[in-house]
Amino acid sequence: MKKALLTASAIAFALAASAGYASARDTIQIAGSSTVLPFASIVAEEFGNAFPDFKAPVVGSGGTGGGLKQFCEGVGENTIDIANASRAIKKEEIATCNANGVNKILEVQFGFDGIVFATSANQGDFALQPIHVFKAIAAQVPVDGKLVANPYKRWNEIDPSLPDQEINVAIPGSNHGTREVFQEKVIAAGCKAAGLPEMEKEAMEKVCTTFRQDVVVEISGDYTETLARLQANPATVGVFGLSFYDQNKDSLKVATVAGVTPSLETVASGEYPVSRPLFFYVKGEHIGTIPGLAEYTEFFLSDQMAGQGGTLEGTGLIPSPDATRAQVLEAFKAGKAVGTN
């Protein structure tokens, strides 16, 4: 026992000593959007395979907001190098970053993703318009020119073309970039189409962004959580990324929006209205300190990864045109930071 204790303390000491040596991180650390996560993970894995001299980057989740929060915590080995985002960085986030000494925020836009509404596969067909979604989930809706508490209980009360089904919607929580796009592209459009009575801008904004809590479930986890919701209560309409829907077509049925069925083609052509660009943000201060950061970004944007017919397209990414990607890469190489001009 004595001997064991001695060895134990010796190992403990060695461990403590090695902690001091921790100061040279050689693996890229990534966190952020769960929509970008599958793409980033695949690139990370391929990167490790293709470049024997670098380690495969480590990719965490946490949502766009969570990732950017970690990203902006400061500069140094114990902060992440790249934040994945399914929306552009906000002004306030840039301000936090700058306040913590992160000034070289390099934006990389690498493709698009569609946002789809889907139900369980055995449910009725939905042909949605933004106004339908707004009327389903807003706390207050205009009826005969006056704002009233939302009276709708079933989808066919909103529009007779919709299925006779109870209204239940699972939307992404506010930590997700998807939420922002959903609000901007669907709810704002629906709110406008609903024709609110005359009111001040701020009040109008509030009506447009306040949802009723009894039928709306906010999902802060990832899309599998939304899918679990749909399985628990089949009468739920869930909001998903197109790439997630692509992998689960056997259990999900997708709704058309404004008459367009979401697919790689309709999103790429811009026909399908609810799509958003996908980004990742690289910490310029870490380039040169953390090995492989620039190479990873170049590899991500290469034809074989994010290009047309590349690996990521096979898993549901909608590639940007070649010229756009070339521009993005050029700006990255030139070190053009966000928020400095």
Place this chain on the structure above:
Amino acid sequence: MATTDTLRPMGHSEPKDERLARIQKSLRRRRSAETRFRIYGMSAVAIACGFVLFLFASIMHDGLPAFWQPALQVKVTFSPDVVKVAPKPEKAPGQSPAEFQRANLDWQREVTMVNWNRVIQDAVQAAAPDVELAPRDVQAVVSPNQRFKLRDMFVENPGLLGQTVDVSLLASANVDVWLKNNIDHTLGDDRQQLSAAARQLVDRLYENGTIKMVFSTVLFTNADSRGASAEAGLLGAFIGSLYMMIIVIVLAVPIGVASAIYLEEYAPRNKLTDLIEVNINNLAAVPSIVFGLLGAAVFINYFRLPLSAPLAGGLVLTLMTLPTIIIATRNSLKAVSPSIRQAALGLGASKTQMVFHHVLPITYPGIMTATIIGVAQALGETAPLLLIGMNAFVATVPTTPLDQATALPVQIFLWEGNENRNFFEPRTAAAIIILLVVMLLLNAVAIYLRSRFERRQ
């Protein structure tokens, strides 16, 4: 009769048989109360066992098939027409080791650039000679990272050039789902994961015996994978957990036992030690996520340990395990009979001799049990690890406790969230089975050690 009368002070005029009937009635009541209680107890045990059985049965039912996965047994030809690379560099005389290393790396990169998909395509085509296969369908059937398997074979043995060898190529995750009927075969083309042509190819290869179900060794030898789900394994997470367990044992046991001995045997009883005792008891009840927050603030932000490293995870779990070990050790010290202490002191042993030679050895089984229970608890802990970045995708197996890693329960959590539900649901259950087996082994070791130490006395 007289005794019964004295026992019943109130009864004087009650007839004998009436009294007997009353006694019997009360007896019956008491006995049936006892029977009822036994039934309650037994049904409680039965319900608990039922739940456990149901849980095990459903996990086994889901998870066991995932230990086997389809692989294509094909003949791969390393044709010089496709594998166009320079010969492997030999160490030239006068070449420095660094130069040779560089040349070797360059050569490996060249080998990586070979069109391995073409090699696989030709091999699969040879297994189904009478149909024209589209490259896309073959790529959908064979797991994407198998091309690196061929590359590694070639790097290992460049003499393979121009030869044909038998190779087992893992099939993709979607093939696994299709062959195991985890997707409805009657669904239309637009809702299937594989294209119609690929499905036909799979069925054909399965019928002619090219695709066989093989034991899934990748589950134990690979780290996690996203690009090639069929090759996702648990080794990375297992090593991560192992490092953390070593750190917990190395740090928590000495510190925990030492503080327990001091508090129990040496410390004076005063307000301060009472306060410490109350705090230790409270710490044991603190939710583990709080330790995660503490770990993120102290180890990551203040001591600047790397994110996602088992070292930071192990330290957090050490904090979590300490109170368990201290409390259990103190309890076993308390249980040592005072006669042993008095006898040792009476024979002139010093206090330290008394504690270390006579009291402590008796408590080894207790300390051992406490340690293993604490370690098992730490092994299954997920929440605090999420806060120090251990819920990340890590494609490599960690080599030191400072490398990024995940842990077994976190890997289960991550697989549960994977978007390819049809494939990862069984895979997750398989991972749960492995975690449970590790836990059972730990407990078995605990029982073995305890009985061994107990026998010694």
